[in-house]
Amino acid sequence: MSLKFDAQDLARAVSAGILQPGQDQRLLEFLCQQPETRASFQLAHIAYYFGALLIMGAMGWLLTEAWMKIGDVALLAIALLYMGLFTLTGISLWKRDLQIPGGLLGAVAVSLTPLAVFAIQRLTGLWLLGDSQGDYNDYYRYVQGGWLAMEIATVIAGLLMLRLLPFPFIVMPMAVALWFMSMDLTELAYGSPFSWEQRRWVSLWFGLVLLLASLLVDGRSRRDFAFWGYFAGLLAFWGGLSLMDSGSEWxxxxxxxxxxxxxxxxxxxxxxxxxxxxxxxxxxxxxxxxxxxxxxxxxxxxxxxxxxxxxxxxxxxxxxxxxxxxxxxxxxxxxxxxxxxxxxxx
Structure with a gap:
């Protein structure tokens, strides 16, 4: 159902005390924005998210072996520098009412947490996987209990970032880290690498838990923090379910x-x-x-x-x-x- 009204209707709303004086003009200006302006605003959103995902990919699963050869000190310095710059820039944009790009940069900073922890573990001798799994991009490809510290740190960094920048997309790298954590904890529980069938079951149950957790936070705040929880939960649950071999028509x-x-x-x-x-x-x-x-x-x-x-x-x-x-x-x-x-x- 579409409603049509004009400036006189808004003026009557002011007279009736529904709107404060001056609000009718501001509301009219907002509603009379040209469609081209609104479309370009939505296009800007797509550009923001696409750019953030490109950075996450570049500094995550697309990080090449050449980066491993620059040394752990340089790797840690670059990770911390990027995290600091993205966080400070995100806060600056947020304060200037550019909340979407600011929040996305905060999410990018959180996504760099595993890289910083990876370099710290190698520098301090706490790296448990040895040279056989020494490349950072293996974090996104293999299930190993040694990744656990990186995942815990990512969740903690995400919680801290949400206090600085309460932006829903920051939940996404936290959800991914929790998904990886569920796999790695299961590998530790089994004591040996487990099969793809077991991984699919872990993904399914983790997705279900994440969906229930998102349901509990849904509608509890003005911002929609549940959306990305639902998205990550559905990816894990539906993906695990769809990849299973049912074995029967039933x-x-x-x-x-x-x-x-x-x-x-x-x-x-x-x-x-x-x-x-x-x-x-x-x-x-x-x-x-x-x-x-x-x-x-x-x-x-x-x-x-x-x-x-x-x-x-x-x-x-x-x-x-x-x-x-x-x-x-x-x-x-x-x-x-x-x-x-x-x-x-x-």
Missing amino acids: GKAIYCLINLGLMGIAVLLRRPLFMVFGALGVAGYLGYLASEVFEDSLLFPIVLTLIGLGVIALGIAYQKRRDQLTGSLRSRLPESLLEYLPALRR
Whole structure:
């Protein structure tokens, strides 16, 4: 439903005491911004996030072996220098009301914590993995109990950064560190490297725990700190679930039901992320059925096209009726359960 009003309507709101004198003009100026201005503002957001992810990648899993040869002292100095510069610049931008780029630079500084701890461990002789796992980018590729100090330090750095810059994306490098930590702690518990099947189970359970933790913090503050927790939790949970070998038709059907459940949660919480992952899972299951039924058939690409169109139509229908769907679903839940659900976000 779209509402139309003009300056006279806002003036009446001032007369009625709903708006303070002067607020009507500021509100009118804001609402009358040109569409081009708003579009460029959104494009700036994309540029901010893309730039931050590029820096994280460059100083993380894309760090080459050549960097390991410059020496641990130089590596530590560079890591600390970058962390300091990104933090100070982020705080400066934050104070100038540029909260998105400022918060993203804070997240970049947190993502550099493992590199600094890596260099400190090698300098102090506390490095446990030896030369066999001596490259920093192995941190992003292998499960090893020796990475534990780097992961704990990242979580602590993230918590401290959130006090300086309460920006939701800072939760993301913390969530990744916790995900790695769950793997490394499991490796320590098993006492030996564990199989990919075990890793998938660890990823699934960790993702589920992270989703529940995000649900508990959802709606507790003005800023949406739960979003990136949901995102990381869904990546871990849905990724582990989707990579499992069900071994039977019943297992694949249960996989489809779980993804339908994710779509239901999207309606309940009004979180499109759950709809995206759930729809991907259901589409994958329907694609599997199509390949079994229409194997080596000319109809196979047509059926897949119809499935894709169905997913798009489902998204359109959800977008148009999300308020009615959410209200209808919540009205069917007991009051005792509704108390634990977060307030809805637009």
